[in-house]
Amino acid sequence: MTTMTENASGLREFKMPDVGEGLTEAEILKWYVQPGDTVTDGQVVCEVETAKAAVELPIPFDGVVHALHFPEGTTVDVGQVIIAVAVSGGAAAPAAPVAEAVAVPAAEPAPIEEAKPEGRKPVLVGYGVAEASTKRRARKGVEVPAQQGETLYAATALQAELNGHGVAPAQRPLAKPPVRKLAKDLGVDLATITPSGPDGIITREDVHAAVAPAQAPAPAAVPAPQAPQEAPARVQAPAPAASYDGARETRVPVKGVRKATATAMVGSAFTAPHVTEFVTLDVTRTMRLVEELKQDKEMQGLRVNPLLLIAKALLVAIKRNPGINASWDEGHDGKAEIVQKHYVNLGIAAATPRGLIVPNIKDAHDKTLPQLAEELGALVATAREGKTSPAAMQGGTVTITNVGVFGVDTGTPILNPGESAILAVGAIKPQPWVHKGKVKPRQVTTLALSFDHRLVDGELGSRVLADTAAILEQPKRLITWA
Incomplete structure (x- = not known):
């Protein structure tokens, strides 16, 4: 055009x-x-x-x-x-x-x-x-x-x-998207800041310096709270504060990303027969490996968290059970076909202020662990800035949605249109668990796999879920099975 x-x-x-x-x-x-x-x-x-x-x-x-x-x-x-x-x-x-x-x-x-x-x-x-x-x-x-x-x-x-x-x-103040968002969150007017970056660009340090004088120092007697245990990476839209002053209702037009998501999810739910299976597992060894990888020189500067190893485990499970990586095509002549994909474009569901989007990592099956970490980090950062391109959300084959970051144990995810499987990851938290014949506190989570029952039968879906869980229980299988 x-x-x-x-x-x-x-x-x-x-x-x-x-x-x-x-x-x-x-x-x-x-x-x-x-x-x-x-x-x-x-x-x-x-x-x-x-x-x-x-x-x-x-x-x-x-x-x-x-x-x-x-x-x-x-x-x-x-x-x-x-x-x-x-x-x-x-x-x-x-x-x-x-x-x-x-x-x-x-x-x-x-x-x-x-x-x-x-x-x-x-x-x-x-x-x-x-x-x-x-x-x-x-x-x-x-x-x-x-x-x-x-x-x-x-x-x-x-x-x-x-x-x-x-x-x-007057010249408009220059700042990159993360810096503009930081200034907005802190209530700082970019026009009042003297830039220190190259080409007159406002930096994060400039914004912090502008807001620092207005902030009261924290009381010395109150210790800083300990940071909670790191949860899998996520992109979360800020929740609007509830207000009951004035009008009793607010109507928000459904358009853009939210409208497209609603249409796609309704079409998926009423087109593909969904089946969801669940497994609860001990991921203590995986959590230990996450901490070890954070200290590994090959992973320095990369985003290392449980989601990275969950994604890698799912990719290995798909390699062992390639039938899960397919789609259903009705065909133009009414003759349905199962389209087997020989590549994995791994989707990561992300909640943004504009709604739920599912960008995907192209050819994720070919990525090494450092490469996968780099791609995941870039995907999350781009989504947070609201700069995910349409191309990044096309061509997905299998998706991961991380509901655990909200403290949710599990769920029954709906398939992304055109895909045959989606894995939901629940919260990882300490629970009593029988380990080596004794009840001990272990890091436990629940995985839920939804799949299209037209092309994925119960045996295939169960094998993929069981293999993913087995790898997360014994992460050395990332080596022996890959």
């Missing part, structure tokens, strides 16, 4: 692209530019939310913003023009009335992306990134060394005139 057009007046129009596979609409969450702003090829102009994720949209050409066609919060069909830009040589002036009709935030910039590895596929469908896409993306008002091959536009007198002001607009 063509995502840009040009007319005789010198305006180039950018259309809402299909940022996933077959998506039909997206909601505009935030505009990062306004009429009169100068934009460059590759600069992010807005953030949109699809049925799968929040995605930043870069403009594919240079020019001056003429008009924003939709305000924030509007759901726009794919193919509709969302922004018009006056390109070089165009005489079109910015549409001043649009600034009043569209609520455009001016306090917070688009996040700065770090260098991306060469060969990465474009995020958007319809146009690609430039050959120099491994460079940092241009940001207004920031100078970058010439060898990076990018020219950034500062606020000039012409831009100020286009904006209808006598002086150039």
Whole structure:
């Protein structure tokens, strides 16, 4: 689909692209530019939310913003023009009335992306990134060394005139997404902070320094509480505080990720016949191995927790029982087929402020333990920042959902559409357990495996669950069975 057009007046129009596979609409969450702003090829102009994720949209050409066609919060069909830009040589002036009709935030910039590895596929469908896409993306008002091959536009007198002001607009504070979230959580206005990072970027230390004077010192007589035992990694959305003042009800529109999740789960529950099996096991040895791996030099700097070893155990169990890694295809001619997958894209269910998403680790079966730890850490960090791409959530084959981080013992998980199995991990906690003929306190958890009974019978499902449990009880099987 063509995502840009040009007319005789010198305006180039950018259309809402299909940022996933077959998506039909997206909601505009935030505009990062306004009429009169100068934009460059590759600069992010807005953030949109699809049925799968929040995605930043870069403009594919240079020019001056003429008009924003939709305000924030509007759901726009794919193919509709969302922004018009006056390109070089165009005489079109910015549409001043649009600034009043569209609520455009001016306090917070688009996040700065770090260098991306060469060969990465474009995020958007319809146009690609430039050959120099491994460079940092241009940001207004920031100078970058010439060898990076990018020219950034500062606020000039012409831009100020286009904006209808006598002086150039103030530069927006620059900060990466985790730093912006930290400032928001601590109630710090980024505009009041003097940046200490390179290129005028605000760092975490800058935010902490800004809030430190306002915090009262903790009483010396009260000892700091001990940190609880580490739970498996999770991405958890903050729970809103309940309030019963004023209105007795609040209605929240179901859209974006939540709408897609609801539709998919209903379809899965009423299409695939679910069977769930449970096993309670002693994972004391696994917990000891987790602590040992944290001290291993090969794992330094990586996220090491029980979820890492649970994921590895499930991958080994799948290798021993490959029939579980498949999907059911009704076929176009009515002849159903079982599609056996010879790769494992391991999904990790993550709760985010926008709803439940399931990004997956591509070709997880080929990953070493350090590689798997690195991929899990990146997956969690990206989900927390709300930057999970649609591509990261496509093509999953088997999923893990960690309900134990909420203190829940077990559950009956619903299959991710298109997959045949999902493993739920319960809370790991000390319980009395018969060990070597004596009752002793041991680290115990419960696993629950749901599977599609059309292609996975009870024997196969039981073998996968039993093998996963056996590995976690005796983690040396990661070596002997792999």
